[in-house]
Amino acid sequence: AQSVAQPEDQVNVAEGNPLTVKCTYSVSGNPYLFWYVQYPNRGLQFLLKYITGDNLVKGSYGFEAEFNKSQTSFHLKKPSALVSDSALYFCAVRGVRRALTFGSGTRLQVQP
Amino acid sequence: DGGITQSPKYLFRKEGQNVTLSCEQNLNHDAMYWYRQDPGQGLRLIYYSQIVNDFQKGDIAEGYSVSREKKESFPLTVTSAQKNPTAFYLCASSGPDRTNSNQPQHFGDGTRLSIL
Numbered sequence: 001a002q003s004v005a006q007p008e009d010q011v012n013v014a015e016g017n018p019l020t021v022k023c024t025y026s027v028s029g030n031p032y033l034f035w036y037v038q039y040p041n042r043g044l045q046f047l048l049k050y051i052t053g054d055n056l057v058k059g060s061y062g063f064e065a066e067f068n069k070s071q072t073s074f075h076l077k078k079p080s081a082l083v084s085d086s087a088l089y090f091c092a093v094r095g096v097r098r099a100l101t102f103g104s105g106t107r108l109q110v111q112p
Numbered sequence: 113d114g115g116i117t118q119s120p121k122y123l124f125r126k127e128g129q130n131v132t133l134s135c136e137q138n139l140n141h142d143a144m145y146w147y148r149q150d151p152g153q154g155l156r157l158i159y160y161s162q163i164v165n166d167f168q169k170g171d172i173a174e175g176y177s178v179s180r181e182k183k184e185s186f187p188l189t190v191t192s193a194q195k196n197p198t199a200f201y202l203c204a205s206s207g208p209d210r211t212n213s214n215q216p217q218h219f220g221d222g223t224r225l226s227i228l
Binding site: 043 | 116118143145147152153154155156157160162168170202204206216217218219220221222224
Protein backbone atom coordinates (compact mmCIF):
# COMPACT_ATOMS: atom_id res chain seq x y z
CA ALA A 1 0.00 0.00 0.00
CA GLN A 2 1.17 3.50 -0.74
CA SER A 3 1.74 6.17 1.89
CA VAL A 4 2.75 9.81 2.14
CA ALA A 5 4.53 11.55 5.00
CA GLN A 6 4.66 15.27 5.66
CA PRO A 7 7.03 15.52 8.61
CA GLU A 8 6.26 19.13 9.53
CA ASP A 9 2.90 20.14 10.97
CA GLN A 10 3.76 23.80 10.42
CA VAL A 11 6.32 25.81 8.51
CA ASN A 12 6.98 29.47 9.30
CA VAL A 13 8.76 31.78 6.86
CA ALA A 14 9.12 35.50 6.43
CA GLU A 15 7.62 37.16 3.38
CA GLY A 16 10.12 37.32 0.55
CA ASN A 17 12.13 34.36 1.79
CA PRO A 18 12.21 31.01 0.01
CA LEU A 19 9.97 28.27 1.36
CA THR A 20 10.10 24.49 1.34
CA VAL A 21 7.35 22.10 2.41
CA LYS A 22 8.59 18.54 2.71
CA CYS A 23 6.98 15.34 1.46
CA THR A 24 8.21 11.77 1.26
CA TYR A 25 6.32 8.87 -0.25
CA SER A 26 6.23 5.11 -0.39
CA VAL A 27 4.72 3.37 -3.41
CA SER A 28 5.38 0.32 -5.51
CA GLY A 29 5.97 1.12 -9.14
CA ASN A 30 6.16 4.59 -10.65
CA PRO A 31 4.85 7.34 -8.39
CA TYR A 32 2.20 9.79 -9.52
CA LEU A 33 2.56 12.69 -7.08
CA PHE A 34 0.46 15.78 -6.48
CA TRP A 35 0.45 18.91 -4.35
CA TYR A 36 -2.77 20.62 -3.30
CA VAL A 37 -3.47 23.76 -1.25
CA GLN A 38 -6.46 24.33 1.02
CA TYR A 39 -7.73 27.65 2.32
CA PRO A 40 -10.03 27.76 5.39
CA ASN A 41 -13.40 26.07 4.87
CA ARG A 42 -12.67 25.44 1.22
CA GLY A 43 -11.91 22.45 -0.95
CA LEU A 44 -8.48 21.55 -2.23
CA GLN A 45 -6.92 23.39 -5.15
CA PHE A 46 -4.51 21.59 -7.46
CA LEU A 47 -0.99 23.11 -7.56
CA LEU A 48 1.16 20.70 -9.55
CA LYS A 49 1.85 17.07 -10.38
CA TYR A 50 4.73 14.78 -11.21
CA ILE A 51 4.10 11.95 -13.62
CA THR A 52 7.35 11.43 -15.50
CA GLY A 53 10.12 13.46 -17.07
CA ASP A 54 11.87 16.46 -15.53
CA ASN A 55 12.51 16.21 -11.82
CA LEU A 56 11.64 19.88 -11.33
CA VAL A 57 7.95 20.46 -11.85
CA LYS A 58 6.49 23.94 -12.16
CA GLY A 59 2.95 24.67 -11.05
CA SER A 60 0.46 27.37 -10.18
CA TYR A 61 1.15 30.60 -8.24
CA GLY A 62 4.93 30.34 -8.66
CA PHE A 63 5.23 27.02 -6.84
CA GLU A 64 7.49 24.23 -7.99
CA ALA A 65 8.38 20.80 -6.66
CA GLU A 66 11.49 18.70 -6.88
CA PHE A 67 11.14 14.96 -7.39
CA ASN A 68 13.97 12.86 -5.98
CA LYS A 69 13.62 9.17 -6.69
CA SER A 70 16.55 8.01 -4.57
CA GLN A 71 15.23 9.87 -1.53
CA THR A 72 11.58 9.16 -2.38
CA SER A 73 10.82 12.83 -1.85
CA PHE A 74 8.70 15.45 -3.56
CA HIS A 75 9.31 18.72 -1.74
CA LEU A 76 7.28 21.82 -2.58
CA LYS A 77 9.25 25.03 -3.05
CA LYS A 78 8.79 28.69 -3.85
CA PRO A 79 11.62 31.19 -4.30
CA SER A 80 9.86 34.10 -2.60
CA ALA A 81 6.95 33.58 -0.18
CA LEU A 82 3.89 35.82 -0.04
CA VAL A 83 1.59 36.39 2.94
CA SER A 84 -1.24 35.12 0.72
CA ASP A 85 0.55 31.75 0.45
CA SER A 86 -0.43 31.04 4.07
CA ALA A 87 -2.62 27.95 3.90
CA LEU A 88 -2.69 24.18 4.43
CA TYR A 89 -0.69 22.16 1.93
CA PHE A 90 -1.20 18.49 1.10
CA CYS A 91 1.04 16.10 -0.74
CA ALA A 92 -0.66 13.08 -2.31
CA VAL A 93 0.16 9.96 -4.30
CA ARG A 94 -2.23 8.26 -6.68
CA GLY A 95 -2.93 4.59 -6.23
CA VAL A 96 -4.23 1.84 -8.48
CA ARG A 97 -7.81 2.91 -7.78
CA ARG A 98 -7.01 6.39 -9.15
CA ALA A 99 -7.94 7.68 -5.70
CA LEU A 100 -5.40 9.72 -3.80
CA THR A 101 -3.57 8.90 -0.59
CA PHE A 102 -2.84 12.13 1.25
CA GLY A 103 -0.25 13.21 3.77
CA SER A 104 -1.46 14.74 7.02
CA GLY A 105 -0.90 18.27 5.73
CA THR A 106 1.51 21.10 6.54
CA ARG A 107 0.32 24.51 7.62
CA LEU A 108 2.37 27.26 6.00
CA GLN A 109 2.48 30.55 7.85
CA VAL A 110 4.12 33.49 6.04
CA GLN A 111 4.85 36.45 8.28
CA PRO A 112 4.82 39.98 6.82
CA ASP B 113 -17.94 27.72 -15.23
CA GLY B 114 -17.46 23.99 -14.80
CA GLY B 115 -16.98 22.71 -11.30
CA ILE B 116 -18.17 20.64 -8.38
CA THR B 117 -20.99 21.78 -6.14
CA GLN B 118 -21.44 20.36 -2.67
CA SER B 119 -24.48 21.09 -0.54
CA PRO B 120 -25.28 21.99 2.08
CA LYS B 121 -22.20 23.82 3.33
CA TYR B 122 -23.11 23.05 6.95
CA LEU B 123 -25.21 20.14 8.20
CA PHE B 124 -26.29 19.02 11.63
CA ARG B 125 -27.28 15.47 12.48
CA LYS B 126 -29.34 14.24 15.37
CA GLU B 127 -28.65 10.94 17.08
CA GLY B 128 -29.99 7.99 15.09
CA GLN B 129 -30.58 10.08 11.98
CA ASN B 130 -29.33 9.43 8.46
CA VAL B 131 -28.22 12.46 6.47
CA THR B 132 -27.33 12.83 2.80
CA LEU B 133 -24.63 15.08 1.40
CA SER B 134 -25.02 16.21 -2.19
CA CYS B 135 -22.25 16.34 -4.79
CA GLU B 136 -22.88 17.48 -8.36
CA GLN B 137 -20.32 18.05 -11.12
CA ASN B 138 -20.66 19.52 -14.60
CA LEU B 139 -17.14 18.65 -15.72
CA ASN B 140 -18.29 15.52 -17.57
CA HIS B 141 -15.94 13.43 -15.41
CA ASP B 142 -16.44 9.70 -15.12
CA ALA B 143 -14.73 9.23 -11.77
CA MET B 144 -15.99 10.68 -8.49
CA TYR B 145 -14.73 10.34 -4.92
CA TRP B 146 -15.71 11.08 -1.33
CA TYR B 147 -13.11 11.95 1.28
CA ARG B 148 -13.36 12.68 4.96
CA GLN B 149 -11.08 15.29 6.53
CA ASP B 150 -10.30 15.32 10.25
CA PRO B 151 -7.84 17.75 11.87
CA GLY B 152 -4.25 16.53 11.66
CA GLN B 153 -5.16 13.42 9.65
CA GLY B 154 -5.31 14.62 6.11
CA LEU B 155 -8.02 13.22 3.87
CA ARG B 156 -9.22 9.63 3.91
CA LEU B 157 -11.11 7.88 1.12
CA ILE B 158 -14.69 6.81 1.91
CA TYR B 159 -16.09 5.66 -1.45
CA TYR B 160 -15.26 6.10 -5.10
CA SER B 161 -16.96 5.52 -8.40
CA GLN B 162 -15.24 5.08 -11.75
CA ILE B 163 -18.41 4.91 -13.81
CA VAL B 164 -22.18 5.27 -13.54
CA ASN B 165 -23.94 2.50 -11.58
CA ASP B 166 -20.68 1.27 -10.10
CA PHE B 167 -18.89 2.23 -6.90
CA GLN B 168 -16.29 0.78 -4.55
CA LYS B 169 -15.50 1.05 -0.85
CA GLY B 170 -12.54 3.11 0.16
CA ASP B 171 -10.52 2.91 3.36
CA ILE B 172 -13.23 4.03 5.81
CA ALA B 173 -16.57 3.02 4.23
CA GLU B 174 -18.24 1.68 7.39
CA GLY B 175 -21.28 3.71 8.33
CA TYR B 176 -21.55 5.36 4.90
CA SER B 177 -23.41 4.58 1.68
CA VAL B 178 -23.40 6.06 -1.82
CA SER B 179 -25.21 5.81 -5.14
CA ARG B 180 -24.20 6.70 -8.67
CA GLU B 181 -27.34 6.76 -10.79
CA LYS B 182 -26.21 9.69 -12.92
CA LYS B 183 -22.80 10.67 -14.20
CA GLU B 184 -22.97 14.13 -12.65
CA SER B 185 -24.19 13.11 -9.19
CA PHE B 186 -22.59 11.11 -6.36
CA PRO B 187 -24.52 11.60 -3.08
CA LEU B 188 -23.11 10.34 0.21
CA THR B 189 -25.36 9.15 3.04
CA VAL B 190 -23.98 9.20 6.56
CA THR B 191 -25.96 6.57 8.43
CA SER B 192 -26.66 6.23 12.14
CA ALA B 193 -24.09 3.41 12.15
CA GLN B 194 -21.34 6.00 11.75
CA LYS B 195 -20.61 6.75 15.40
CA ASN B 196 -18.21 9.63 14.87
CA PRO B 197 -19.52 11.53 11.85
CA THR B 198 -18.30 15.01 12.81
CA ALA B 199 -15.88 15.97 10.04
CA PHE B 200 -15.40 17.96 6.86
CA TYR B 201 -16.52 15.97 3.82
CA LEU B 202 -15.01 16.61 0.41
CA CYS B 203 -16.21 15.38 -2.95
CA ALA B 204 -13.87 15.19 -5.94
CA SER B 205 -13.95 14.15 -9.58
CA SER B 206 -11.42 13.41 -12.26
CA GLY B 207 -11.43 12.97 -16.01
CA PRO B 208 -9.87 10.21 -18.09
CA ASP B 209 -6.10 9.92 -18.15
CA ARG B 210 -4.33 11.00 -21.29
CA THR B 211 -1.09 9.64 -22.67
CA ASN B 212 1.71 10.36 -20.16
CA SER B 213 -0.62 12.52 -18.13
CA ASN B 214 -2.70 11.60 -15.12
CA GLN B 215 -5.50 14.03 -14.57
CA PRO B 216 -5.68 15.76 -11.17
CA GLN B 217 -8.77 15.54 -9.07
CA HIS B 218 -11.03 18.59 -8.80
CA PHE B 219 -12.60 19.24 -5.41
CA GLY B 220 -15.81 20.80 -4.18
CA ASP B 221 -15.84 23.25 -1.27
CA GLY B 222 -16.97 20.65 1.22
CA THR B 223 -19.75 20.03 3.71
CA ARG B 224 -19.09 20.38 7.42
CA LEU B 225 -21.15 17.86 9.38
CA SER B 226 -21.73 18.23 13.11
CA ILE B 227 -23.71 16.33 15.71
CA LEU B 228 -26.50 18.05 17.64
